[in-house]
Amino acid sequence: MGEIEFINVDKYFFLQHQKTIKELVAAIFHQKKTLERVHALKNISFKIDKGESVGIIGKNGAGKSTLLKLMAGVSSPTKGQVKITGRISPLIELGAGFHPELTGKENIFLNGVILGMEEKFLIDKFQEIVDFSEIDMKFIYTPVKYYSSGMYMRLAFAVAIFTQPDILLIDEILAVGDTAFQIKCIKKMEEFKKLGVTTLFVSHSLEAVKQFCSRVIYMKDGRVEFDGEVEEGIKRYMNIK
Numbered sequence: 001m002g003e004i005e006f007i008n009v010d011k012y013f014f015l016q017h018q019k020t021i022k023e024l025v026a027a028i029f030h031q032k033k034t035l036e037r038v039h040a041l042k043n044i045s046f047k048i049d050k051g052e053s054v055g056i057i058g059k060n061g062a063g064k065s066t067l068l069k070l071m072a073g074v075s076s077p078t079k080g081q082v083k084i085t086g087r088i089s090p091l092i093e094l095g096a097g098f099h100p101e102l103t104g105k106e107n108i109f110l111n112g113v114i115l116g117m118e119e120k121f122l123i124d125k126f127q128e129i130v131d132f133s134e135i136d137m138k139f140i141y142t143p144v145k146y147y148s149s150g151m152y153m154r155l156a157f158a159v160a161i162f163t164q165p166d167i168l169l170i171d172e173i174l175a176v177g178d179t180a181f182q183i184k185c186i187k188k189m190e191e192f193k194k195l196g197v198t199t200l201f202v203s204h205s206l207e208a209v210k211q212f213c214s215r216v217i218y219m220k221d222g223r224v225e226f227d228g229e230v231e232e233g234i235k236r237y238m239n240i241k
Contacts, residue, residue: 001086002050002166002198004071009080011041011066040066042222044080050166051196055209055230057237058219064202067219068169071200086166086198089115091157100145104135104155107144111159125162132188133158134181154181161188168192171202186212206234 014037041063048054056064069075070082072090098107108129112122122129130140133155144152170189189212193199203209209216209230216233218226226233 002196003083003085004048004167004198004200005081005083006044006046006070007081007083009041009044009070009077009082010039011063011070011075012078013038013040040222041070041077044224046217046224046227048198048200050086050198051193052215053193053199053201053213055213055216055233056200056202056219057204057206057209057216057233058225062219063222064219065171068171068200068202071167072169084167087116087164088167088169089160089163089165090169091160091171098144098152098156101143103143104130104140104147107155108140108159111156112162115160115163117163121162129158129162132161132184157185161192165192165197167198167200169200206237209234 044063044067056067058064066075068090070077071084072088073084074090098111102110105126108126109119109122113119130137133151135151135155139147139151144155147155168189186208189199189201193212199212201209201213213230215228216226216230217224218233218237226236
């Protein structure tokens with residue numbers, strides 16, 4: 001449990017250039033391009049073993065988030081195979097299952113169930129989740145549409161980390177909350193690491209990658225440019241950044 005394998009994976013998607021129906025009709029009338037096919041991932045192959053902590057680095061548009069979405073099952077490969085063994089907790093689009101009209105408490109249970117947790121487990125862990133989020137109890141009984149973006153993301157992260165995963169997928173977690181909360185997140189990730197949880201960590205913070213990861217996959221233009229030792233991968237990335 002906790003293994004990931006990509007075998008000759010390609011991913012294409014389409015970009016719609018026109019934002020409105022009026023623009024689309026005008027483009028068709030003038031025989032302009034309406035869709036653009038993007039080759040997001042190109043012949044990706046690698047294997048990640050149980051308990052590895054792997055950093056995924058690269059410039060914006062390199063294919064990092066697309067890679068995580070395939071792992072999370074949010075998207076499917078156009079070609080090739082993605083093999084996953086074990087339970088995945090994707091910290092990619094935090095709070096995607098939250099309902100703005102529901103309170104923080106109601107969203108803890110709603111999002112927890114969406115992430116595969118049982119109601120009894122959520123009842124038992126409710127106070128721990130709230131404590132980790134550092135959100136005042138009076139706000140826990142307030143609809144999340146009144147939350148600041150920081151509160152919203154902290155609560156979403158707090159729910160997600162209680163999923164007891166075999167594989168943890170993390171996309172720019174250092175964007176969550178203030179510095180103290182970010183340190184807390186890193187410490188929690190270290191706990192998972194000690195428990196043998198396989199961790200994929202996408203980040204532009206190279207220092208965090210150095211601190212947390214034992215291996216790096218450097219993405220460039222939808223391809224794996226380098227897969228191996230952290231310092232060497234960062235050195236190659238910095239040379240072309």
